Amino acid sequence: MLSKKTQYAFRALEVLVKKYEQGPVLISEIAKKKKIPLKFLENILLQLKKDGVLDSKKGKGGGYFLVHKPSKVPVARIIRVVDGPIAMLPCVSLYFYQKCKNCDEKHCGLHDIMIDVRDAQLAILEKKTLADLMV
Amino acid sequence: MLSKKTQYAFRALEVLVKKYEQGPVLISEIAKKKKIPLKFLENILLQLKKDGVLDSKKGKGGGYFLVHKPSKVPVARIIRVVDGPIAMLPCVSLYFYQKCKNCDEKHCGLHDIMIDVRDAQLAILEKKTLADLMV
DNA sequence: TTTTATCCTACTTATTTTGTAGGGTAATGG
DNA sequence: CCATTACCCTACAAAATAAGTAGGATAAAA
Structure with missing residues (x-):
């Protein structure tokens, strides 16, 4: 959340x-x-x-x-600045990556699932901008 | 996270x-x-x-x-039981909904964006199951 | 040079997360 | 039927994070 x-x-x-x-x-x-x-x-x-x-x-x-036109500022950027990582696991975060201990990323099913989730999230959060906050 | x-x-x-x-x-x-x-x-x-x-x-x-076949248990279920809400805002959560104060959901752009994100997340987390944890 | 309003650091408090303690309950097997 | 095994349950403690506060420093404008 x-x-x-x-x-x-x-x-x-x-x-x-x-x-x-x-x-x-x-x-x-x-x-x-x-x-x-x-x-x-x-x-x-x-x-x-x-x-x-x-x-x-x-x-x-x-x-x-x-500084920029609202339509040029992705929602993802705001979240990263204020909240931190968007991904559900540190080991799949693009901007806040951290290796998970006791888990080999090459053989971790959860890892793969969370990469998919991250990509799905970002597809929206990188596209939607501050302009979309207004209705 | x-x-x-x-x-x-x-x-x-x-x-x-x-x-x-x-x-x-x-x-x-x-x-x-x-x-x-x-x-x-x-x-x-x-x-x-x-x-x-x-x-x-x-x-x-x-x-x-x-209790069930691994392929019958969605990852989303586990997250909800142990972690709680999957959505990024209380006001768009399906299982843990809470009205946000000082915000009219009918006129809140963020609300709409977060609904999209939630749906994108669930499309994956409801489909992937415990069987997918294994590689 | 006074007023206005942001800048910056540190601190306190509240909440959540993580982990611990210790006894209670149910099933099994001799 | 009773000792052992292993889960059940509640409450608590510690650590980490989030939320909010305080108070002065700095810079711009009038």
Whole structure:
């Protein structure tokens, strides 16, 4: 399951998508509108900024804004930044790979199944973008 | 990500699949063979028994064994019993549904995306069975 | 140079996961 | 019928992760 933090991230991004190219949006505005704890949201947006999804301006008239067109940012990217691995096992993760101990990947049926699942997940999550968050 | 517990469960099931219809297998034997903490494994197998995946015999010559043919038990079932929800959001889970607060499912893009992901996951996890664990 | 608003680190608390303890219950075999 | 075997069950402890808080540093603008 996606963490609460990740769900907060998506709800915050909704606001930023809606205001895309309309100037920076205050953290406090997002927090209020989406009922997210302010300081927690601060951390989340900072993480997204470090990854290059968001950028920010300080001082009066400042705030956060999207760097790219919403339709250019896959949902998978957000999940990876905020939540971490998408795959169901460390040994099949593309971005967070870790060898599983006591298990030979060449002779592990579960491994093979989870590769299929991962590919099925990514087929959707890499295609769907922030633009698809809006209905 | 699947919990360690769930990964233990699958590894234990491998043993039981291999010995399908060859009589009960001791918890201690599985624990030793797969390097799983004995008492922890006991809990896992008990959970699987309560769900009807496994059955057991007490006393001398006792142990655990599969109730159904391995090819009749979907991987999804094991995950649900040991790990819980498969879906990435509570509001799209079939077996563990929970309404998400501050979010109207009829107007939530993320909801729709996660339904697609869930269906893609289940297409595989409901089709693949314990028989597929063996290679 | 004051105000505004993000940046950054560290810390606390809550929750979940992982693992342990210890006795209870049922079946088997002598 | 009773001792042994092996699963059954509950509760608890420890470790890890997630969620949220605090407080000042930094930078931009007016």
